[in-house]
Amino acid sequence: MFTKLADLFNQDNKKQKKKLVLAVAQDEHALEAIKIAYNNNCIEPILVGDLQKITEIAKKIDFDLSKIEIIDKKDKVEAVESSIRIIGQGSAQILMKGNVPTANLLKGVLNKEWGLRTGNILSHFALFEIKAYHKLLGVTDVAMNIAPDLQTKIGIINNSVNFLNRIGILNPKVAAISAAETVSQAMVSSVDAAIIAKMSERNQIGNCIIDGPLALDNAISEESAKHKNIQSKVAGDADLLLMPNIEAGNIFYKSLSFFANSGIAAVILGAKSPIVLTSRSDSEESKLNSIYLAALGA
Numbered sequence: 001m002f003t004k005l006a007d008l009f010n011q012d013n014k015k016q017k018k019k020l021v022l023a024v025a026q027d028e029h030a031l032e033a034i035k036i037a038y039n040n041n042c043i044e045p046i047l048v049g050d051l052q053k054i055t056e057i058a059k060k061i062d063f064d065l066s067k068i069e070i071i072d073k074k075d076k077v078e079a080v081e082s083s084i085r086i087i088g089q090g091s092a093q094i095l096m097k098g099n100v101p102t103a104n105l106l107k108g109v110l111n112k113e114w115g116l117r118t119g120n121i122l123s124h125f126a127l128f129e130i131k132a133y134h135k136l137l138g139v140t141d142v143a144m145n146i147a148p149d150l151q152t153k154i155g156i157i158n159n160s161v162n163f164l165n166r167i168g169i170l171n172p173k174v175a176a177i178s179a180a181e182t183v184s185q186a187m188v189s190s191v192d193a194a195i196i197a198k199m200s201e202r203n204q205i206g207n208c209i210i211d212g213p214l215a216l217d218n219a220i221s222e223e224s225a226k227h228k229n230i231q232s233k234v235a236g237d238a239d240l241l242l243m244p245n246i247e248a249g250n251i252f253y254k255s256l257s258f259f260a261n262s263g264i265a266a267v268i269l270g271a272k273s274p275i276v277l278t279s280r281s282d283s284e285e286s287k288l289n290s291i292y293l294a295a296l297g298a
Contacts, residue, residue: 002136002169005129005263009042009292011168018295019092020276021046023083023108024076026053027099028061030278033287034096035063042295046092048083049099050074076100080108087116087273093298096276096291109271116271121145121155123270125163127293128256129263133220138164138172138240139256142249143277144268150192153242154205157196159269160240161208166297172239174200175219176212177248181230183213189244196242209233212242216252257286265289267297274298 002008020037022030025047031054037043047054047065051072058065073079080100086092095116097105109116124143127136140160145152157174164172176193183194193212200210211234218225222236243249256262264286268275274294278287 001134003129003134005127005136005265005289005292008127008136008167009289009296011296017041017044018094018298019044019046020094020096020291020295021048021083021086021092022096022098023048023105024079024098024100025049025070026057028057029284029287030096030098031057031063032061032284033278033291035061036284036288037291037295038068042292043094045069046071046083046086048073048079048086049076050079076104080105081111081114084108084111084116085114088114093273094276094291094294095271095273096294097278102277105275105277106268109275116273118270118272120159120270121152122268123156123159124266125160125269126253126264126266130256130260131262132260135239136169137220137238138169139249139253140240140242142243142246142253143266144246146246148245150195153192153196154199155270157205157208157210157240157242160242161205163267163269163274163297164240165207167293169239170207172208173234173237174208174210174240174242175214175234175238176210176242177216177219178213178244179215181213181215181218181228187213189213192244193242208240210242211235214238216241263289265293267294 020043026049046069048071123141126139178190190213197212211232219238225235
């Protein structure tokens with residue numbers, strides 16, 4: 001059982017370094033995180049973007065580029081395409097967003113000719129280190145799928161479970177979250193959760209244990225589950241929370257980040273490689289953790 005992100009990442013020390021492509025690399029925040037990950041021997045970066053601007057930023061942050069591959073692409077659209085093609089050709093294993101809007105990067109990822117489609121939906125996965133919880137906690141989806149229907153939720157679970165398996169968390173316990181632990185036709189998330197739990201029971205969703213609907217308190221608190229007399233292998237011990245929609249997920253994610261000061265790592269799943277999407281509001285630690293997580297699961 002992993003309780004800290006550092007414990008999880010330490011597994012990767014003896015593995016071959018993964019290659020990471022930074023698309024539109026003239027981004028100080030992204031280069032800062034890559035610099036630390038590179039110096040810690042975690043990744044081998046390939047920087048795609050405006051060479052002059054990349055060099056200027058590197059000098060500013062004291063990042064030695066002498067041994068790093070740089071592909072000069074001043075046009076951002078061309079830089080995105082070039083970055084994605086590198087992944088598609090198998091020359092790198094991780095894609096990271098630089099100084100380009102997320103929508104533009106994902107448009108390239110989904111390009112039918114040279115993108116990174118797999119047939120799976122794209123979904124956001126976050127892994128939290130929370131002081132008040134006894135182990136690492138995964139949360140999905142808080143940033144990609146706005147109001148997922150039943151089939152989309154199954155796809156989100158499969159993405160996350162497969163990734164958890166790859167990083168060493170086997171047979172994770174998945175809590176399908178709703179506002180209450182009882183099924184109500186008036187609450188679609190509770191009905192979806194009950195169906196997903198029954199599908200898991202019948203091995204229609206593999207490599208995990210799913211229960212739901214569960215309210216947040218009894219998903220993460222054994223005491224709360226006992227108080228409500230909930231008999232469940234998941235209640236109070238969840239490894240992954242399936243959120244009912246993007247609003248609930250995003251609010252929970254940011255509450256843990258800003259109020260609980262939790263450690264966070266996050267990636268986009270469902271493409272041919274993990275995708276690191278960081279924003280300026282993310283802490284430097286969160287950006288670095290996200291690179292480590294992608295490298296571990298790539």
